[in-house]
Amino acid sequence: MSDTATTTQTLLEVHDVTIKFGGITALDGVSFDIREGEILGLIGPNGAGKTTCFNVMTGVYQPTSGQIRFAGTGLAKMKRHAITRLGIARTFQNIRLFKSMTALENVLVGADAHSRVGFFHALLRTPLQRREEAESRERAMELLKFMGLARRADELAVNLSYGDQRRLEIARAMATNPKLICLDEPAAGFNPAEKVVLMDLIKKVRDRGYTVLLIEHDMKLVMGVTDRIVVLEFGRKIAEGTPAEIRDNPAVIAAYLGVEEDDAS
Amino acid sequence: MNLVPAPVAATFSRIGARFDNRPAKITLAVLGVLFVYALPLLNIPLLTTPDSDFGGVLFSVAAYALIAVGLNIVIGYAGLLDLGYVGFYATGAYTVGVLTQYHWHWPFFLALPVAIVVTMIAGVMLGAPTLRVRGDYLAIVTMGFGEIIRLVITNTEWLGKSGGIAKIPMPPTIGTPPQPGEPGGLFGIPHISWSTFPNVVDVGHETHFLSFTVLDAIPFYWLIVTALLLVLLGDKLLKDSRVGRAWEATREDEDVAEIMGVPTFRYKLLAFALGAGIGGLSGAMFATRQTFIQPASFALLLSMLFVASVIVGGAGNRWGAVAGGAVVAYLPERFRGFTEWRMLVFGIALIVLATWRPEGLFPPRRTRRAKAAEAEIEELEGDAANV
Structure with missing residues (x-):
């Protein structure tokens, strides 16, 4: 191409x-x-x-x-x-994932960058918070799928193979939209x-x-x-x-x- | 562990297991909560402390659990080592002391929310300048804060100096007001006595519902357990949201979290303020239960015990924090019969715990899963499996 x-x-x-x-x-x-x-x-x-x-x-x-x-x-x-x-999003030369979080959660942290709701919405589980959370999860899963990591979504980042970790970094960066x-x-x-x-x-x-x-x-x-x-x-x-x-x-x-x-x- | 926290925590974890609509789980959760509320009445052999009032012990168990849950947000979630947590505990207690007795005569339940807010403001005031330093430096600064609070109280006339504040009123009794020899309250609940088996209901020994007096600590226990359950619920809702993720990411790698769009400073400050507020809540309860507070009640040692609660339980896991707080409050009371040896026994118990479960009684998911993965890799190594 x-x-x-x-x-x-x-x-x-x-x-x-x-x-x-x-x-x-x-x-x-x-x-x-x-x-x-x-x-x-x-x-x-x-x-x-x-x-x-x-x-x-x-x-x-x-x-x-x-x-x-x-x-x-x-x-x-x-x-x-x-x-x-x-x-502007970036990945790191020496992989810097959130090791103790799952692959999905890593991507979610990136996706959260554009969530508008915070503390009080989370505490009260407002409809807006539920909707944003669902949307973020959907987007994150979609990105994992795009990177071929969907099956590893619930795996801790630290347990992923080297190549998967590199791909997860890209997915996390893309999640920040x-x-x-x-x-x-x-x-x-x-x-x-x-x-x-x-x-x-x-x-x-x-x-x-x-x-x-x-x-x-x-x-x-x-x-x-x-x-x-x-x-x-x-x-x-x-x-x-x-x-x-x-x-x-x-x-x-x-x-x-x-x-x-x-x-x- | 066949001591108190195991069954308590097991019940609790059933509640926390997940609020899905499976009726079995809900039933279990309700039973668990009922058990927790009924615990001081049941006089369970071995569990019940022989040498101190079990209701009073349970009150401090719940108070420590509450503190540990609050401090767990700071240490376990956000990864900020706070060695001056007693400062918030003192702030909550003194706010109640000043508002309900020393300068004003507010009712307790009006002073309580104010105490929480004042403590949260104290948390923000400490956090805003200091959360820019990291790691060991933060630990030192917070430790200094704990001492500053104590020393300021000791030297401030307005706060009663070293003499403290006495006669802090208890929460108002609901129902019949208590008279001498008459505990009042709404109704009496008999205790269980196993010595008179099979006739176990001990009608001669009753706790009066919602009657707050010096004679019976159990209504205070119910009050603080209610607060604890509410705090645990809020903790869960926050942890399972972007707030919890932001804390976790910040703890893992602050720079990367920032680059991924997390305003890390704001989230650290939030963790600090929430932790402080919960510490203040616990301090307020302590003040109204003890009716007397003085600077000496808020020594540096307490901060260490609070941190120990979180670590012993398993930093990062709310049920671990509950269990850790319970262990740290319960063991010295359970061993009161050893008199001067009891702190030694307590120390040994902590060392045993640290050796036996270095990640804490209930390590957070991350540690458990990492360990499981390690075991799996070891298993696979025989096949030279390679990813």
């Missing part, structure tokens, strides 16, 4: 973002856009600043300078849970066959109307699934373009692919 999304509507705008931790500049004047409905790959060698970029987009870090706008709203000083409600979903190395630790399945899944996620930002090391996967790619190195953006353009970009080859070519004998 290679019909590139041609919507030009910008969903997220990273504008000249710099982050410094003490003397270290993790991101240095990085700018790029994510367009609605696309799968954007964010690649770069280890330590290039990919995850930092994720963290600044989800409000974990505040940029030292520059700004990020999501669907027209500036994210500066916004609380992390508010950013989630605005429509985001516009943009950021996947941080979702294929880490997967074998080639599992990666093919995952590539397919990522496309299906996009086809459901989500915009996807993908951090990934595996070049084949990134080239196969993304519409556009942004390449970081040492905190700077060194290239941006379609997979074909990136493949032929000399700077990228030098920085990233070149290493692989040397390795491949």
